[in-house]
Amino acid sequence: MSTKTSTGAHSRAAAAQAIHAVLEQGQSLTQALSEYGDHLSAEDKRLAQAISYGVMRYLPVLTAKVSGKLDKPLKGKNQIIQSLLLVGTYQLFKLRTKDHAAVSATVEASKLLKRKALSGLVNGVLRQVLREAPARNDAGERELESTQGVNHPRWLKDKITAAYGEQAESVFAANDSQPPLWLRVNQRHTNVASYIDLLKQHEIEAVADEQAKDAIRLTKPVPVNKLPHFEAGWVSVQDRSAQLAADMVAAQPEHRVLDCCAAPGGKTVHLLERTEFQTPLIAIDVDEQRLERVSENLYRANLSCDVICADVLDIDSWWDKQPFDRILLDAPCSATGVIRRHPDIKWLRRSSDIEQLVELQQSMLERLWPILKPGGQLVYATCSILPEENSEQISRFLGQHSDANLVSIDANRPMLQLLPGEHHGDGFFYAKIEKLT
Known part of the structure; x- marks a missing residue:
């Protein structure tokens, strides 16, 4: 089959x-796309990814449009066609593909999915969706409802509304949007201003960030293989909010540093790019497969550290009894700050998960505190926007440890809670805790 x-x-x-695997089998979208899109060309991989991520962002609105056109729900082996109808509907609203081409390709896809008998249903539903759809706007898109958290599960919508009030609407809007591509400049090779000039020579527009001093935001995303000297480690892909971790740790060459829950290694490599440590930095994570990414990132940047596969909570299995000057705890969390990058989080996460995550975060803080030197600092970070994982978590810890002192982020903020879209970055939380001597 070789036609367009x-x-x-x-x-x-x-x-x-991929969508079916997320919704019916609980796979992550990244995992599912890797499994089902591996055979595609590079162009088709990008299209499959764009459609899948878009469907995850607008799932409730798209589902309502599709379900209203079906006489009865699709069940069993035919549920895959429900996902295909979501694919087709998303294209008609958010992609610039010509309507007839989008419908035709989706109908053909039903045959590839071995549901040829339902190809007429797919054609009929999509044409009905199209008849009822509004005209395209100046950007070539049709409007999909995205207000008042309509594209979020009820439990998450309620939590965000309770925590942020009038700001909640901006959070919902950010979560429904596509994030920009951020780069982290490796100061060992170049600097922000020079690399922006280099990008201009390659006709790639970019701007520097005012707070994250190694961060560059591309005006329009490009494949990383188009970035000059990417393979040589001059830049890495990392959101500007995550890049602030290195500033928070503020490590010096003489410091002994521990990076907990380090995979896939973005913060680890950033710390090493910034500082030549006299004692090897230790990066630890429990996931052996994800630690392979740490090693890959270290190799590309031509840097090294001690990488350990172990459970942070099982201190005796990996700690050499030498205390640390700095500990970065990038704690497991709900990831509610990075939904725009991983929209499947909304449908994979459950309200009951939050309590379990809070308990795990508490356990990690308690286990790591004794191995921090007096006078040392622990930086607690999450990519969550939920107070129980962040400010409330830290307040509880401070209340239970008389030797713990909160180090203010700046004169106006004792802790830093960034919301999705703020400064064009992801939602992130930081707190710095000093151990009193």
């Missing part, structure tokens, strides 16, 4: 399979 329509059908089929 058929090629397009393969990307639509892969997107439908």
Whole structure:
């Protein structure tokens, strides 16, 4: 099958399979796309990813449009067609693909999914959706409802509204949007101003960040293989909010530093780019597979540290009894600050998960505190925007430890809670705790 329509059908089929794997099997979208899109061309992989992520962002609104056109729900092996209809509907609203081409490719995808008998249903539903759809706007898109948290599960919508009041709407809007591509400049090779000039020479527009001093935001995302000297480690992809971790740790060459829950290694490498340590930095994570990413990132940057696969809580299995001057605890969390990058989080996470995560975070803080030197600092970070994981977590810890002192982020903020979209970055939380002597 070599026609353009058929090629397009393969990307639509892969997107439908990935969406189905998320919604029905609880897979992450990243994992599902890797499994079902591995055979696609680079162009089709990008299209399958764009469609899948878009469907996850607008799932409730798209589901309502599709379900209203079906006489009865699709069940069993035919549920994959429900996902395919979401794929088709998203295209009609948010992609610039010509309407007839989007419908045709989606119908062809039903045959690739071995549901040829339902191809007429797919055609009929999508054409009905199209008849009821508004005209395209100046950007070539049709409007999809995205106000008042409509594209969020009820429990999450309620939590965000309770925590942020009038700001909640901006959080919802940010979560429904596509994030920009941020780069972290490796100061060992170049600097922000010079690299922006280099990007301009390659006709890539970018701007520097005012707070994250190594951060560059691309005006329009490009594949990393188009970035000059990417493979040589001059830049890495990392959101500007995550880049602030190195500033918070403020490590010096003489410091002994521990990076907990380090995979995939972005913060680890950033710390090493900033500072030549006299004692090797230790990066620890329990996930052996994800630690491979740490090693890959270290290799590309031509840097090294001690990488340990172990459970942070099992201190005796990995600690050499030498205390640390700095500990970065990038704690496991709900990831509610990075939904715009990983929209499947909304549908994979459950309200009951939050309490378990809070308990795990508490346990990690308690276990790590004794191995911090007096006068040392522990930086607690999450990519969450939920107070129980962040400010409330730290307040509880401070209340239970008389030798713990909160080090203010700046004159106006004792702790730092960034919301999604703030400074064009992800939602992130930071707190710095000093151990009194």
